[in-house]
Amino acid sequence: MVKQTIITMKQPELGQKIQEWRKAKGLTQEELVEKCNINVRTIQRIEAGEVTPRSYTIKAILEVLGVSQDELPAQEQLTEKSVPEGLSSWYRFSFVAGIIYLSLAIVESFFDVYLIVENVVLSSGLGFLYTFIKISVFVLFIMFILGFYRLGQFQSSALLKVMSIFLIVLTGMFIVEDIATYWLGVDLFSGLLFRSIISGIVYVLFATGFLQLSKSKGTIYIITGAVGLLAGISFMTIVFAIPGLMVLTVFELLLIVLLHKEYNLKKQDKGYSFLGKTQLFY
The missing domain is CATH 1.10.260.40 (lambda repressor-like DNA-binding domains)
Structure with missing residues (x-):
């Protein structure tokens, strides 16, 4: 190829x-x-x-x-x-998955708040719907974050690659915990504190990966990394964890924008027309 x-x-x-x-x-x-x-x-x-x-x-x-x-x-x-052949397709795939993921994650968040505030009685029908949403969010999240794993590969960023995998594993653990909490009715408030701190650390390191690439990749990487750091630090403080969720949403929106930019750049690299000639560079 x-x-x-x-x-x-x-x-x-x-x-x-x-x-x-x-x-x-x-x-x-x-x-x-x-x-x-x-x-x-x-x-x-x-x-x-x-x-x-x-x-x-x-x-x-x-x-x-x-x-x-x-x-x-x-x-x-x-x-x-x-x-790598197909890298632009990967970015496009992850970009689309990111949009769907973020949309469904918002629905998931409202679902979580509804269950907590309304103190909903355990229901099999509701439980299956809740489980389906959680699993769907996780699958889409994997597709989304794998785009940044590939980005880390291409840019030789070990930090971005490693933290992408950590983020996927950590999110999977939290999804399983949420589903188990619903079905078993176990109060995991102490687990929420642990979740906030660990999530903060992982997001800080993940965001640092973008800042490391910002010198060669430009302003969008600086902004994305800075917002990711703010989200991670907010989680680590615990006190600002709730506002941190809003910052996290902005961070994920920036990640989607970044993927779209990378897709356009790699798409352009397939062939270029200038001075009346179309050329490929090998």
């Missing part, structure tokens, strides 16, 4: 050289982006060393500037990443 290759270079050397070549050609940023078919903000961030451009962007710019790839600075800093 074909695997695409993205060539990246450490910043800010590349951005500085592109700026020098552009000025030597007497081109403004606006004139360059018009010839390269990219936006002004992209070239501004590249020249400022804020982002690491993909191979198709680099090659488009170099072709317009009439510069050979052999003239790129610090050749020893060029690295290659192989894009």
